[in-house]
Amino acid sequence: MSAATSSASTPASGDLASAAIASCRTAFLTVGLFSAVLNLLMLTGSIYMLQVYDRVIPSHSIPTLIALSIAVAAAYAMQGLFDLLRQRILTRIGSALHAALWQPVVCNILRGPLRGGANRGLQLSHDLDSVRSFLSGLGPTTLFDLPWMPLYLAGCFLLHPYLGWTLVVGAVLLFGIALLTEVLTRAPTRDASRAGAIRGVQLEAGRRNAEIVAALGMEQRLIDRMGAANEDLVAAQQRNADIAGSLGALSKTLRFMLQSALLGLGAYLVIEGLASGGVMIAASIMGSRALAPVELAISIWRPFLGARQAGQRLRAALGKGDASNPDVAPERAVHRLTVEQVTIAAPGGTTAIVHNASFALEAGQAVGIIGPSAAGKSTLARALVGIWPIARGEIRLDGATLDQWPAEIRGGMIGYLPQDVELFDGTVAENIARFDPEIDEAAVIAAAKAAGAYEMILKLPKGFEMRIGEAGATLSGGQRQRIALARALYKDPFMVVLDEPNASLDAEGDAALTDAIRRVRARGGIAVIIAHRPAALAAVDLVLTLANGHVQAFGPKDEVLRKSLAAHPAPGGAALQAVPDARSVPAAAAS
Known part of the structure; x- marks a missing residue:
C-alpha cells in the first residue's frame, strides 16, 4: 500500500492505475484465500441437514444431534468471521487505491485545461469514487465466489447424477442471462456515462457564470440547452435499468424454479428409493448456494460495468503519467x-x-x-x-x-x-501566500505593501483574515486585481x-x-x-x-x-x- 502514501509533488511516469492495483496484490490474494475457506464453510448447512436426516432421526440420538449442532455453530461463527474480514480487506483495498490515485487524478484535473484536447473536468474524481465504491461493496465478493460454483455442482453429482445435471442446466441458463445482460447493457451504460459527463460540464459552466446568466436573461436558454444532455442521460439510464431489471427478475424466477425442481427431483429419488431424505434437503441447500453468486452477479452488473468503464478512463488518463521532478535542480535564477x-x-x-x-x-x-x-x-x-x-x-x-x-x-x-484574475475560497492572507501551509506573515505583508494593497486590505472586514468566497466573489474587480498582484x-x-x-x-x-x-x-x-x-x-x-x-x-x-x-x-x-x-x-x- 506504499503508493497510497506517496508524497511526490508530481505523479511518476508509468501506468499509475496498474501500479496502484499491483501494490494491492497481496491483499487480493488474501481475499481469494478467505473466499476459498468461506465457500468450504458454506457446505456446513448441507452437511448438517444430510447428517440430521440420515443419521440423527433414524437413530433418535440426542447426543449426536447436540454434537452436530455445536460443530455447526462453530463453523457458522468462523464463516461469519471470515466474511467480515474479507469485506474489511476489500474496503481497505478500495481506500488504498483511492489514496494512491487521488493526487495523480487531481493533478490530471488541474492540468487538463493546459493540455488541450478533451477535458473531462471532474469526471475523473467521480470515476475514482466509483471504483472505490465498487471495491468496498458486494461486487468483488460475488466475483470471488463465482469460481467456486463447480464445488457445489460436484457435491450435487455426488448426491445423485440427476441432481447434478439439473443444477448444471440451471447454471447454464443463469450464465446465459448474465452474458445477455452484459451485451445488452454495454451500449446504454456507455451512453449514460457520456451524457452525464456532458451535462456535468454544462452545469458547471452555468454555475461558474451565474452572474452573466442572470444579467442577460440566459437562464431558460441554458436550461433548454442542457435539456438535451439530461434527456439523453435519463433515457440511457432508463434503458439500462429496464434491461437489467427484466433480466434480473427472470434470473430470480429461474432460481426459485430450480430450487423447487431440486426438491421435487429429490422427493422423486426418495420415493424410488434412490436417495435418502437428507439428500433431498441437502441438494436444495447446495443448489441454492451454487446459484446465488450468479444471481448476485446479475444484480451487481450495472455497478460492475460502471466501475469497469471508470477504471478504463482512469487508465487512459493516468497511463502515461507525468514527467517526474528532477533529482537535482539548478540554483534559483537571479541574472x-x-x-x-x-x-x-x-x-x-x-x-x-x-x-x-x-x-x-x-x-x-x-x-x-x-x-x-x-x-x-x-x-x-x-x-x-x-x-x-x-x-x-x-x-x-x-x-x-x-x-x-x-x-x-x-x-x-x-x-x-x-x-482573468482567479482567486480561491480562503482568507486574503492564504491567497496572497499561494496557500503555503506555513504562511510567512512578514512576506504576506511585504507583498501587500509592494502591490499597494496593504491599506485596502486593512479596511476589509477582518483584514487579512477575511474569507473572500469562491473566485473572490465578495471583492470588487479592483480589489481582486490588487490582491492577485500581491500574490x-x-x-x-x-x-x-x-x-x-x-x-x-x-x-x-x-x-x-x-x-x-x-x-x-x-x-x-x-x-x-x-x-x-x-x-x-x-x-x-x-x-x-x-x-x-x-x-x-x-x-x-x-x-x-x-x-x-x-x-x-x-x-x-x-x-x-x-x-x-x-x-x-x-x-x-x-x-
Missing part, C-alpha cells in the same frame, strides 16, 4: 531571461500563435509587450511562466529551461498575474509576468502598479508587462511589439514607441504623451 526563436501553439493545437519570438532581459529590466488584440501577447505570457508548451525554441532563466526545476521551486521564482509578488520572485495588470484599476491602483514594477526592478528582478493601457508602461525601460504573432520591434521604450507611432500615428500623439518617461525609474533599477 537573466532568454527567449530564443520561440514558437507557441495552444495546448493540443497545431496552428502557431507566436512565431520565432526572441528577446533577452537582464536583472533589473522590465519590458512592456504591446500590440493589437489577438497578436499573441497573452500566449507569450503563458509560455514564459511555463503553463503553455513551446512548439519550437527555448525559454531559459540563467541558462536553464523551465522544466529543469520542480514545479514548486519554479513557481517560487515566478510571479504571474493572468488577464504575484509574494516572496520577491525573480520574474514577474503581469497580463493586463491595470485592467480593473483606478488612478490610485495605476500608481501602485507602477511603484510595484519599480520595486521589482530595484531589487534585481525582471518584469514582463502585457499592456493595452499606456499607464502600465510607466516603469518599464524596454518595449516589445507583437503583431500577428511576430515580433515587430524590441528595444528602448522611447525608441520603439516613436517608431510605432510613426508607423501608426494617433490623433494628437495622445498615445505617446500618455506614456510617462522611463527616466523616472531610480538609477539602481535602470542599471
Whole structure:
C-alpha cells in the first residue's frame, strides 16, 4: 500500500492505475484465500441437514444431534468471521487505491485545461469514487465466489447424477442471462456515462457564470440547452435499468424454479428409493448456494460495468503519467531571461500563435509587450511562466529551461498575474501566500505593501483574515486585481509576468502598479508587462511589439514607441504623451 502514501509533488511516469492495483496484490490474494475457506464453510448447512436426516432421526440420538449442532455453530461463527474480514480487506483495498490515485487524478484535473484536447473536468474524481465504491461493496465478493460454483455442482453429482445435471442446466441458463445482460447493457451504460459527463460540464459552466446568466436573461436558454444532455442521460439510464431489471427478475424466477425442481427431483429419488431424505434437503441447500453468486452477479452488473468503464478512463488518463521532478535542480535564477526563436501553439493545437519570438532581459529590466488584440501577447505570457508548451525554441532563466526545476521551486521564482484574475475560497492572507501551509506573515505583508494593497486590505472586514468566497466573489474587480498582484509578488520572485495588470484599476491602483514594477526592478528582478493601457508602461525601460504573432520591434521604450507611432500615428500623439518617461525609474533599477 506504499503508493497510497506517496508524497511526490508530481505523479511518476508509468501506468499509475496498474501500479496502484499491483501494490494491492497481496491483499487480493488474501481475499481469494478467505473466499476459498468461506465457500468450504458454506457446505456446513448441507452437511448438517444430510447428517440430521440420515443419521440423527433414524437413530433418535440426542447426543449426536447436540454434537452436530455445536460443530455447526462453530463453523457458522468462523464463516461469519471470515466474511467480515474479507469485506474489511476489500474496503481497505478500495481506500488504498483511492489514496494512491487521488493526487495523480487531481493533478490530471488541474492540468487538463493546459493540455488541450478533451477535458473531462471532474469526471475523473467521480470515476475514482466509483471504483472505490465498487471495491468496498458486494461486487468483488460475488466475483470471488463465482469460481467456486463447480464445488457445489460436484457435491450435487455426488448426491445423485440427476441432481447434478439439473443444477448444471440451471447454471447454464443463469450464465446465459448474465452474458445477455452484459451485451445488452454495454451500449446504454456507455451512453449514460457520456451524457452525464456532458451535462456535468454544462452545469458547471452555468454555475461558474451565474452572474452573466442572470444579467442577460440566459437562464431558460441554458436550461433548454442542457435539456438535451439530461434527456439523453435519463433515457440511457432508463434503458439500462429496464434491461437489467427484466433480466434480473427472470434470473430470480429461474432460481426459485430450480430450487423447487431440486426438491421435487429429490422427493422423486426418495420415493424410488434412490436417495435418502437428507439428500433431498441437502441438494436444495447446495443448489441454492451454487446459484446465488450468479444471481448476485446479475444484480451487481450495472455497478460492475460502471466501475469497469471508470477504471478504463482512469487508465487512459493516468497511463502515461507525468514527467517526474528532477533529482537535482539548478540554483534559483537571479541574472537573466532568454527567449530564443520561440514558437507557441495552444495546448493540443497545431496552428502557431507566436512565431520565432526572441528577446533577452537582464536583472533589473522590465519590458512592456504591446500590440493589437489577438497578436499573441497573452500566449507569450503563458509560455514564459511555463503553463503553455513551446512548439519550437527555448525559454531559459540563467541558462536553464523551465522544466529543469520542480514545479514548486519554479513557481517560487515566478510571479504571474493572468488577464482573468482567479482567486480561491480562503482568507486574503492564504491567497496572497499561494496557500503555503506555513504562511510567512512578514512576506504576506511585504507583498501587500509592494502591490499597494496593504491599506485596502486593512479596511476589509477582518483584514487579512477575511474569507473572500469562491473566485473572490465578495471583492470588487479592483480589489481582486490588487490582491492577485500581491500574490504575484509574494516572496520577491525573480520574474514577474503581469497580463493586463491595470485592467480593473483606478488612478490610485495605476500608481501602485507602477511603484510595484519599480520595486521589482530595484531589487534585481525582471518584469514582463502585457499592456493595452499606456499607464502600465510607466516603469518599464524596454518595449516589445507583437503583431500577428511576430515580433515587430524590441528595444528602448522611447525608441520603439516613436517608431510605432510613426508607423501608426494617433490623433494628437495622445498615445505617446500618455506614456510617462522611463527616466523616472531610480538609477539602481535602470542599471
